[in-house]
Each structure stands twice: as structure tokens, then as C-alpha cells.
Amino acid sequence: MRPIIIAANWKMNTTPSDAGPLASAIAAATATDDVVRVICPPYVCLAPVRDALAGTGIAVGAQDVHPLAAGAYTGEISAGMLTGLATWCIVGHSERRRDQHETDELVGRKLARCLESGLRPIWCVGEQLDEREAGRAEAVVREQVERGLVAGGMANGEWAGSVVIAYEPVWAIGTGRTARGADAAAMADAIRSALEANGWTRDAAATVPVLYGGSVTAASIGEFLAEPAIDGALVGGASLKPDEMAGIVARAATTAAARRAAAG
Numbered sequence: 001m002r003p004i005i006i007a008a009n010w011k012m013n014t015t016p017s018d019a020g021p022l023a024s025a026i027a028a029a030t031a032t033d034d035v036v037r038v039i040c041p042p043y044v045c046l047a048p049v050r051d052a053l054a055g056t057g058i059a060v061g062a063q064d065v066h067p068l069a070a071g072a073y074t075g076e077i078s079a080g081m082l083t084g085l086a087t088w089c090i091v092g093h094s095e096r097r098r099d100q101h102e103t104d105e106l107v108g109r110k111l112a113r114c115l116e117s118g119l120r121p122i123w124c125v126g127e128q129l130d131e132r133e134a135g136r137a138e139a140v141v142r143e144q145v146e147r148g149l150v151a152g153g154m155a156n157g158e159w160a161g162s163v164v165i166a167y168e169p170v171w172a173i174g175t176g177r178t179a180r181g182a183d184a185a186a187m188a189d190a191i192r193s194a195l196e197a198n199g200w201t202r203d204a205a206a207t208v209p210v211l212y213g214g215s216v217t218a219a220s221i222g223e224f225l226a227e228p229a230i231d232g233a234l235v236g237g238a239s240l241k242p243d244e245m246a247g248i249v250a251r252a253a254t255t256a257a258a259r260r261a262a263a264g
């Protein structure tokens with residue numbers, strides 16, 4: 001059975017002084033063993049968030065990592081620097097693809113760096129609005145998966161137990177507009193089939209959690225968790241609000257219990 005995962009992407013919000021208290025408030029509002037919870041603050045807030053979350057069961061993630069181990073790359077952060085601060089890492093977020101011009105090839109190299117370094121990657125994929133309207137959404141996402149696998153040397157399923165994929169339609173991020181649950185589920189199936197088409201066994205592909213991301217709130221999470229193909233959410237704006245996180249994680253815990261019961 002795949003875990004249910006709720007990951008918070010704080011983006012460029014919070015400071016080293018207010019991040020710890022916010023993380024503590026979220027921990028208090030979301031206590032459960034049934035849901036894998038991850039908070040991804042800005043780099044400079046990793047240490048206070050780690051300290052605030054000690055003993056809560058919530059993991060800490062970074063929002064990005066450099067593909068190389070070290071070198072003359074001003075302003076960049078390597079996987080090694082994250083040791084002791086983060087155990088997860090978002091890779092290939094659409095805002096970085098848009099603003100830092102990250103390609104699928106670069107995203108694949110970052111994935112490989114995460115996996116070699118023991119960071120659990122949340123690999124973001126998703127189509128633009130014009131691509132969905134042209135009926136190309138699945139083809140675009142399948143291509144993102146294939147190119148990332150090839151660039152990361154991951155086309156053999158070796159990392160099946162570590163990789164998490166977040167399907168985030170770009171037009172749904174920060175817009176208040178969500179995908180339909182059924183469309184997100186169809187995309188989760190397409191993502192697992194793209195893994196199979198690129199060297200993974202059916203069993204390996206079936207172990208990969210696929211999250212939905214894009215304007216998830218306590219009110220909208222249910223539609224996605226009602227889909228057996230969807231295993232949780234990557235939450236942006238609402239993840240800065242403890243009340244919203246409480247509702248999202250409570251719904252996720254209900255789903256986890258129901259799936260466990262159904263699996264016998």
C-alpha cells in the first residue's frame with residue numbers, strides 16, 4: 001500500500017524568526033501517524049523548522065537543490081549542505097521551470113543528485129493551460145517523465161521506493177482553480193504508465209506515490225483523495241495556514257484509514 005503524503009511548499013514565504021512558530025502550529029494542528037507530513041520552507045528557515053518539528057513526526061524538505069556536489073556556483077545549495085537539515089526535496093517545480101528556465105534534463109540531474117544523497121525527491125510535473133486545451137496534457141507530462149528519467153539515469157526502476165511524483169497542472173497553481181479529481185487520477189495513471197514505458201516494472205511503477213498540487217485547500221482536497229490513484233497533495237498557499245493544514249491532513253487521515261481497511 002502506498003502512503004498518503006501531505007507536503008507543504010512554503011515557497012518564498014516566512015523568515016527564520018517566524019518559520020519555527022508556524023511549523024509548531026501546523027504540527028499541533030495535524031498530529032496523526034496515518035499521514036506522511038512534510039514541510040518545505042525556504043533554505044534559511046530549514047534549521048528553525050527542523051528544531052521546531054523535532055519529535056513531531058513531520059519531515060523537513062528543501063525546495064530545490066543543485067545537480068552538482070560542490071564548486072563555483074554562486075548562490076547555489078548542494079545536497080551535501082542539506083545534510084542534517086532536510087530529508088526531502090522538491091525538484092522541478094513549475095515556478096523554477098518558468099523563472100529559472102529549468103529543463104527536464106536539469107530536473108533529471110537534480111533527481112539523481114537527491115537519490116544518491118539520500119534526499120527523497122518530490123518530482124513536479126504538469127502541463128500549461130494551452131497544452132491541456134489542445135488535448136496534449138498527457139503527452140506533455142509523459143514526456144517530462146521520460147526526459148527526467150533518462151537524464152537522471154533512472155530508467156530501471158531502481159529508485160522506486162524513494163521517488164514521489166507531484167502532478168501540478170501549471171494553470172491550477174496559485175490560481176484558486178483546481179483540476180478535476182478524475183482528470184488528476186487519469187494523469188496519475190498516465191505517469192505510472194510512462195514509468196513502465198521507460199524501463200520500470202509494473203510493480204515498481206505501482207509503488208510510486210502520485211500527489212496532486214494546484215490550489216489545494218481543506219475544501220478541495222476531498223475530490224482528489226477520493227481517487228485511488230492519488231496519494232496526497234503538494235500544498236502551496238494553504239500550507240501557510242494551520243487551520244487549512246488541519247483540515248487537509250484530517251481528510252488525508254480519513255482516506256488512509258479507509259484504504260487500509262479496504263486492503264484488509
Ligand code: PGA
Nearest residue numbers: 173174214215216236237
Ligand atoms: P498552490 O501551490 O497550492 O498555492 O496552488 C501549489 C504548488 O505550487 O506546489
